[in-house]
Amino acid sequence: MIDREQQVLDRIERQRRRPAKVREERITLSHGAGGKATHTLIEAVFLAGFGNPLLAPLEDSARLRVGDARLALTTDSYVVSPLFFPGGDIGDLAVNGTVNDLAVSGATPLYLTCGFILEEGFPIADLTRIVASMRAAADRAGVTIVTGDTKVVQRGKADGCFINTAGIGIVEGTSDFGVSAVQPGDAILVSGPVGEHGVTIMLARGELDIEADLVSDTAPLNGLIAELLAACGGVHAMRDATRGGVATILNEIAVDAQVSVVVDENAIPVRAEVRGASELLGIDPLYVACEGRFVAAVAGDQASSALAALRRHPLGAEAAIIGRVSAEQPGMVLLNTAFGGTRIVDMLVGDPLPRIC
Amino acid sequence: MIDREQQVLDRIERQRRRPAKVREERITLSHGAGGKATHTLIEAVFLAGFGNPLLAPLEDSARLRVGDARLALTTDSYVVSPLFFPGGDIGDLAVNGTVNDLAVSGATPLYLTCGFILEEGFPIADLTRIVASMRAAADRAGVTIVTGDTKVVQRGKADGCFINTAGIGIVEGTSDFGVSAVQPGDAILVSGPVGEHGVTIMLARGELDIEADLVSDTAPLNGLIAELLAACGGVHAMRDATRGGVATILNEIAVDAQVSVVVDENAIPVRAEVRGASELLGIDPLYVACEGRFVAAVAGDQASSALAALRRHPLGAEAAIIGRVSAEQPGMVLLNTAFGGTRIVDMLVGDPLPRIC
Structure with missing residues (x-):
């Protein structure tokens, strides 16, 4: 450590x-x-x-001390295209994304801000629908949107609707999470199947000539994470697997904690539709964004209790242990492939899936 | 009240x-x-x-209680065009604007988030310059930018660079500010000449065929406000006069506190260049945005000590008492004109100066 x-x-x-x-x-x-x-x-x-x-x-959020309170503060802008897609829209994405950045930092999300940048001509009905969806997502996550701002730019100077949310949460207990706390011997878990959000967005754009019964995995992870933390004291780090996917997080862990991460391809939950679409796109599902999944590094001897805790929650029903942390070859992520080989999983290069969130 | x-x-x-x-x-x-x-x-x-x-x-920020701490939380997005202008750029605007929203709420600004939405093709050199300017503004205001986010959209789907900042501050003391605390008999003060930011932006766009030696008034108001509050216990409400200008704030006071506000045109500090450009634009300087001025409602018997406190600070050297609050005609803002008449000052209608901040 x-x-x-x-x-x-x-x-x-x-x-x-x-x-x-x-x-x-x-x-x-x-x-x-x-x-x-x-x-x-x-x-x-x-x-x-x-x-x-x-x-x-x-980290996904900054840790602050204000008076006697320990706070986490985070922000994200959302520019997803299209604005509405199976399983969600930019509104619940903007709430869930910020809730999740706080939750994976070990904070209890409390309050959100919300800033809209609207393009002249954007339909009021769409805005109303997005606001309703933000409200529903906030209610589901148990947070409150307490302040906001609206700017309008001329037609052609934005793309309908961009949203920024910032969020504050309270950090309780004494646990010190963070990628730098990851240790050799830790197990790597993922809370559910990977890549559904990203592939859903690509399909919604009509850029792939296939039909699939997929919906975005966008969801608030604070409830699931609270259950994991209550059940298991050995959680060393968590990150939600958004842009860059699970592969990017594994690389961040490897570099920042100066360890290697070895994952088993066979152990990574991926739906058949996601696998198929990823093949058509020529990308690895490990790089495809999720919006309701997180990766956790957990002390090796607590991996199975962590897995059990995740699986007890509906959002973690398909959680899996996908790998382990090792002291050898620090900075590397290695994948044991389904065919028995081993390959290096590097940081994402380029942007195969722009504006996914 | x-x-x-x-x-x-x-x-x-x-x-x-x-x-x-x-x-x-x-x-x-x-x-x-x-x-x-x-x-x-x-x-x-x-x-x-x-x-x-x-x-x-x-209000400009939400008041929250987190643990034992009383916090203020605010957010604003910035879409100003052009990005660089005399006296500032989108970077210091984004820091000062959020610092000011906290300060006028009676909070001490502490931490800022920063979310960039960048258009593909935006020069890295411009981004670096904007970041340097944010850092300088943060240092000047005594706040720290602690977390951020960057999104990129395709060419033609944004306009160079948009910035969102959210900010948290701590609320100390027991003072309860807010427009609803404004009372008949209060004096209305403005901390300096109005409309310089808005006119500077219009001139920077080259939309007016005049030259003037004007710079934006963008500045952090927390130092000035701290001096005012230390010197004067009777401050009932403060708002920074951004979009919609001083006239909009006066209307917000009149409607929300159910009072009338009577201001004297002769008492409102306006530079000759701002007056001239406003005449060419066909708008009243009272509606033109400032980015470093605020309006305060102060108990009538403390108006002169408030004015003296403001004038002692470089950013308040040209502060003025511009009017008073009355119980009659609640909801109205009335202007005693330079020519001896009286006219109603309504809320801003339309947008004569888009993307001013």
């Missing part, structure tokens, strides 16, 4: 000594894909520019 | 009994202008959809 404060100082020092550099002169879609280009942009531009110890852990 | 909780309940009940209704079928620029159409949209769509007692006061 690497000391968190030390890790933060190391990251700032590393950036100072050998600054990450964005090679491109202009923003590309890859910079928003959550993979390698996004990480470089964050280190080279945002961490270098804003650089402070609270931002530096680059 | 109207009881705040009662006012909240009244607003929810009013909305239930006689729901505000958006007459248009589609979003127009007016819905983002901060005036009448924005208020209708907020009441009809957001308040009706999200409706809860924390949102209902519709």
Whole structure:
């Protein structure tokens, strides 16, 4: 286990000594894909520019102390296209996504803000539908939308509706989660089948000439995570597998905790429809975004109790142990393939699925 | 003085009994202008959809209790065009705007989030410049940007760079600010000359064929407000005069506190360049956005000590007492004109200056 404060100082020092550099002169879609280009942009531009110890852990939310309260604070913008898709819309995505960023940080989500950027000409009926969906998602997750903002830009200067949500949660107990707490011997679990959200969005765009009975997995994970934490004290890190998918999180764990992660392809739950569509797209389902799944690193001797706790909850019914953490080959993610081989799973490169969330 | 909780309940009940209704079928620029159409949209769509007692006061920030801490939480998106203008850019605007929303709520701003929506092709150099400017503004205001998010959309689906910031602050002391605390006999103060930001943006767009030596007034108001509050216990409400300008805030006070506000045109500080450009645009400087000015309602007998406190600070050197609050004609804002007449100052209608912030 690497000391968190030390890790933060190391990251700032590393950036100072050998600054990450964005090679491109202009923003590309890859910079928003959550993979390698996004990480470089964050280190080279945002961490270098804003650089402070609270931002530096680059977790899904920042941990703050305000008075006597320990808080988590997070934000995400949503630019998904299309706005409405099987199983959800940009509204519940914007609520669930921020709820989940707080929940995977070990915080209890409480309050959300919501900022709309609307394009001139956007139908009021669609906006009303999105707001209703946000309200329903907030009620389901037990959070309240307490303040907001609306901006309008001229026709052609946005794409219908973009939403930003920020959220605060309270951190209770003494548990210190985070990728830097992951240790060799930990088991890696995923809370359900991967890639359904991403493939659903691609199908909703009509870009694939197939029909499938898939819906987005968008869901609030705070209830499921609360049950896991109540049942199992050995949870070291959690991240929700959004942009860049499970593969990206595994790489973040490997790099930030300086361990390797070895996963078994056969153990990863993937629906047949997702597998089929991913093959057509030429991408690995491990890189496809989920919006209601998370990856957890759990002390090895508590893996089965963690799995049992997840499976008791409807949102974790298909949870699985997919791999383990090792001290060898730090920084690497290795996949034992279904055919008996082993290959390296790298960070996502490029953006095969733009505007998935 | 109207009881705040009662006012909240009244607003929810009013909305239930006689729901505000958006007459248009589609979003127009007016819905983002901060005036009448924005208020209708907020009441009809957001308040009706999200409706809860924390949102209902519709102040610049929500007041929350988390554990033992009393917090203020706020959010704003920024879509200003052009991104760079004399006196500032979208970066410091995004920091100062959120700092100011917290400060006018009587909170000490602490932590900010920052969400970027970038258009494919946006220059990395511009992004780096904006981030540097956010950092400088955060340092100046004494706040820290602790978490962020970046999304990228395809070329033509946004306009370079949009930024959302959310912010939390701590509420100390027992003061209960808010428009509903405004009382007849209060004096109305403005912290400096009005309309400079809005006119600067119009000039930067080259839409007016005049040259003027104007810069945006964008600035963090928390230092100035802290000095005012330390010097003067009778501050009942503060709002920063952004979209819709001073006139919109005066209308919000008049409607929400059920009072009238009478202002003297001669007393309102307006630079000659702003007055000239406003005449060319055919709008009243009272409706033009500021980004570093606020309006305060202060107990009448403390007006001069409040004014003195403001003037001691560089950002308040040109502060002025511009009017008073009366019990007669509740809901109205009246202007004693420079020519000796009186006219009604209504809520802003339409959007003469789109994307000013």
